[in-house]
Amino acid sequence: MPYSRLYRGFRLAGALSSVKAQREYQKLVLASLPGSRLLIVGCGFGDEAEQLLSDKSCIQKWSDITAIDLADVSGELRRHEHLSMLTDKLRFHQCDLLEACCLDSYGFFDIVQCSFVLHDIRPSEKGTAMERLAAAVRYGGHIIISDIFPLRGLKNQNARDVYDTFIYEALDALAVGRISSVELNELLGDGTCSGLLRSREEAIQGTRDFFESTYEIVGRAFSAGLSLISLARNIDNENLAVLVFVRQESISDRMASSMGTIDGI
Amino acid sequence: MCGEMSSPPTSFEWRTGDLAIAHALWDKQFGKGGSLDTQILEASKLKKYEQYRGFLFAIVPLYITSICVESCLYCNFRAGNRGVKLQRVRLRPLQLADEVQYLIEKKGLRVIELVYATDPLVRVDRMCKDVERVQRLLAKSGGGAVGINAEALDVDEYRRLKDAGLDFIVLWQETYDRDQYIKYHPGTTKKACFEYRLEAYDRMFVAGIRTIGMGILSGLSDWRLDWALLMDHEAYISETYGIGPCILGVPRLKGAAGALVRETPWVPNRQEFKCAVALHNLFAPSVLPFLSTREDWELCSEMASGGGALFTLNCSTIPGGYAARAQGYQFPTDNFDAPLYAPRLIRQGLLPVFDWKFSKGEAVIAERRLASGTGAQE
Numbered sequence: 030m031p032y033s034r035l036y037r038g039f040r041l042a043g044a045l046s047s048v049k050a051q052r053e054y055q056k057l058v059l060a061s062l063p064g065s066r067l068l069i070v071g072c073g074f075g076d077e078a079e080q081l082l083s084d085k086s087c088i089q090k091w092s093d094i095t096a097i098d099l100a101d102v103s104g105e106l107r108r109h110e111h112l113s114m115l116t117d118k119l120r121f122h123q124c125d126l127l128e129a130c131c132l133d134s135y136g137f138f139d140i141v142q143c144s145f146v147l148h149d150i151r152p153s154e155k156g157t158a159m160e161r162l163a164a165a166v167r168y169g170g171h172i173i174i175s176d177i178f179p180l181r182g183l184k185n186q187n188a189r190d191v192y193d194t195f196i197y198e199a200l201d202a203l204a205v206g207r208i209s210s211v212e213l214n215e216l217l218g219d220g221t222c223s224g225l226l227r228s229r230e231e232a233i234q235g236t237r238d239f240f241e242s243t244y245e246i247v248g249r250a251f252s253a254g255l256s257l258i259s260l261a262r263n264i265d266n267e268n269l270a271v272l273v274f275v276r277q278e279s280i281s282d283r284m285a286s287s288m289g290t291i292d293g294i
Numbered sequence: 295m296c297g298e299m300s301s302p303p304t305s306f307e308w309r310t311g312d313l314a315i316a317h318a319l320w321d322k323q324f325g326k327g328g329s330l331d332t333q334i335l336e337a338s339k340l341k342k343y344e345q346y347r348g349f350l351f352a353i354v355p356l357y358i359t360s361i362c363v364e365s366c367l368y369c370n371f372r373a374g375n376r377g378v379k380l381q382r383v384r385l386r387p388l389q390l391a392d393e394v395q396y397l398i399e400k401k402g403l404r405v406i407e408l409v410y411a412t413d414p415l416v417r418v419d420r421m422c423k424d425v426e427r428v429q430r431l432l433a434k435s436g437g438g439a440v441g442i443n444a445e446a447l448d449v450d451e452y453r454r455l456k457d458a459g460l461d462f463i464v465l466w467q468e469t470y471d472r473d474q475y476i477k478y479h480p481g482t483t484k485k486a487c488f489e490y491r492l493e494a495y496d497r498m499f500v501a502g503i504r505t506i507g508m509g510i511l512s513g514l515s516d517w518r519l520d521w522a523l524l525m526d527h528e529a530y531i532s533e534t535y536g537i538g539p540c541i542l543g544v545p546r547l548k549g550a551a552g553a554l555v556r557e558t559p560w561v562p563n564r565q566e567f568k569c570a571v572a573l574h575n576l577f578a579p580s581v582l583p584f585l586s587t588r589e590d591w592e593l594c595s596e597m598a599s600g601g602g603a604l605f606t607l608n609c610s611t612i613p614g615g616y617a618a619r620a621q622g623y624q625f626p627t628d629n630f631d632a633p634l635y636a637p638r639l640i641r642q643g644l645l646p647v648f649d650w651k652f653s654k655g656e657a658v659i660a661e662r663r664l665a666s667g668t669g670a671q672e
Contacts (some may be wrong), residue, residue: 086450242471242472243472244470244471244472244473244515244519247519247523248518249515251316251317251319251320251518254317256313256522256526257523257526264394277313277317279314279317279318279321280318280321281318283314283321284306284333287306287307
């Protein structure tokens, strides 16, 4: 059974400079894309959503915001200042992306945003995950994926490098006063309780973090009917990237709708 | 003359530049020889014919050097190859002139692609001199065009080549899979740097070169994704610079004797390859696929349906392979001798032209010598 990897210190992820940059970039992308129905996949405690939706214009722009997560975080979302102002438009559903058929009843979304989710899904299920994301967005709608795509080496070879970079960033955040030493401890953990140190060990052992390259994820996206429209590497941490896809109607579907069914398709 | 073109079997419209076209690569019926393939191939033939009326543009590769510091695992020219099916040759200027004279006078070929391995003694100075020299020889015989196929270069180097009279430039990205690219191209040369190669096309445009060729070596990684990303890359280039590539490189991995990688699980079969080229024709009908003699005659002529392709007839992939009859190769090829094979194309409803040039990014037939089957002087 999948389980949520949320832990208390996760709220502080935004203090890491690279994560902060990922959010700022996504905010720009989100503001530039058309649409009024947004699906946030893997919303966690809502810190990222709070940042992405912090402009006053969001109240007008979004008619419907749906957030899903493995953990029940409905109470957490309401505690955020901006999210609480969107209460009448915001709904939360506790579910696993891989079993998110429940979303069907919500109709198609204009934009799907999915942050730091795919790397935790096993390779055998990543294709399904991508298909679920694609199925949730309308034709012409967009999917924003923010995640870890190691630039050097494959799979978990570089898990150590990925997490070491996060840990250095956490130390930098302490040095510049973005977090306190207590918060640093919450973020890192002690190696036994949840935190970056334990995640690092698990990733090295191969029990979590099933990294793929951007090439692989773009391949999965294409086969799910999504075209890549932009790929931005994070300057602060080159292992992170934001990819934006657009959902295309398949040629088979277009042919079928223009001329009736094609034999064998 | 070209055969009668039948109407397309459907009312479905393939929209030029529509990236959704790339998704057909993943259709379960794609490349299986069924109705989807038939529709793609027929629509491609029709689109090509509408624009090019069956004309094919003859081009010949002329290898200048096979001395190479690169270690590309799939290439016979790789630095570590100690002579398996290979002579290391660097053409001297006079030898280059002999080869060019031979191709112009004996074979009637007037569009010449100069091909350079990464030779430490053949840098951009020499390339510029070669371009100027070939242009002079072509001018004496009534004109033609010269392009290069070499390692990725800096903006200033591209600018110098343009000033030297370069008409076009082709560069194949090989694969868009960065991890595989790094595996296939070990070392510390510029070619070993994925990003440097990927950004070379931008540098060409910054340098003012407007006639460029892009392509991949099908088979180095997931061929479907490489083709899709190539289309994506072309769309980016068109959007950024207001003009897309004019030439499409369509090499398919072929095992070379001295290569360390001779086959992979990712090489598209004939049907898949033919359909991928046709699908690209629907995405970008004006772009000319560069059909090389890596493929056999039947496949080359099928892929040329409707016209609008660069067509290699005489082909040697070793410096001095024409007039000097040097032996060896970069990769195994056929050689379709122009005077013999051009009439075969005509019988197949295609019109090979030897005397043409690029103008504003398009292939233009020289008015004075419209194709008569062969441009060779008998």
